[in-house]
Amino acid sequence: MFYKVGELAKATGLTVRALHHYDHVGLVRPSGRTASGHRLYDESDVRRLYEVLALRQLGLPLEGISAALAGTTGLAELLARHRDHLDRQLVAMRTLRAHLTTMLARIPGEQTGVTDFLALIREVTTVDETVKRYFSETQLAELAERRTRLGEQAIEDVQRRWQDLIPRVQQAVEAGTDPTATAGRELGREWMALLESFHGGDSGLRDSLYRMQAENSAEIQQQHGGPSPEQLDFIRRATQR
Structure with a gap:
């Protein structure tokens, strides 16, 4: 059974443009073409599309998905690298949230001027370089959150x-x-x-x-x-x- 690109897009909820892009970057290439050159996807192409979308749902970049499906990068290694990337993002977001909470608590009112606001930003986002040498980003995030809680x-x-x-x-x-x-x-x-x-x-x-x-x-x-x-x-x- 073959699907034309429009039919596959409708069946999967994707856009025709997305399927064209996957074809262009080599992720999901149609196995056939009509006499007039239109893309035709068979069952193996649909299975490949499912694998791409499953990995994409995890937040993996397209180049990483391509490497995993090609076998040049192990899926476990790829997922571990992406997990570490997410961990770093979580730490950054935790720290930012704590800093924002501190700023909101310390802003005295709507009369705060730009100069005061800039000073506040410097105070809550600047960490002494000496401290950075001894505490990890995760630890600094924990300290920022504790400061907010206290x-x-x-x-x-x-x-x-x-x-x-x-x-x-x-x-x-x-x-x-x-x-x-x-x-x-x-x-x-x-x-x-x-x-x-x-x-x-x-x-x-x-x-x-x-x-x-x-x-x-x-x-x-x-x-x-x-x-x-x-x-x-x-x-x-x-x-x-």
Whole structure:
């Protein structure tokens, strides 16, 4: 049984133009032609068209479908590559959504000027290059989403608590307080609780944070006022079991 291009288009819900394009790029070529040169598709062509549409439904590009059906690229490899591509897109969309939510929450009203809006965009989309070296795109997306869930008020509260805690730990260091004593242990618990508000118990985020701190301690202390190596040592001893 043969189908003319118009008949096949009507039966499948595709457009004649789409079938012409598939023929042009070599994906689904008709097995025959009429005497006047019109395309004729047989059962094997219809089966091939189904395979193309099934892979297309997964979002695969036409060149990838062609390689898979030709056997030059394994279908499993092709699907894995496309899955990884989708994963990257999902991460980007998660991050963008979190940033947009933050922006909407912080815009004070319709009187916001263009200058204010541009400053807001810079604030929520710029990530320090140092941070990018230690956290994956997925981790950065998770952090952006957590910031959105917590809200700006909670973030500011955590920042104030750090500003209060670091000087108190420094006072304990200077006073020669025993880190394993009750006062030292309490400072250690407070410190670890604030860290957990950042990593949320995620060991990957926690390890990335510790690695960034260890390898950039001087810059962090200079730009953000701490913590110093002495303070970190005090907390390490205070939290040892």
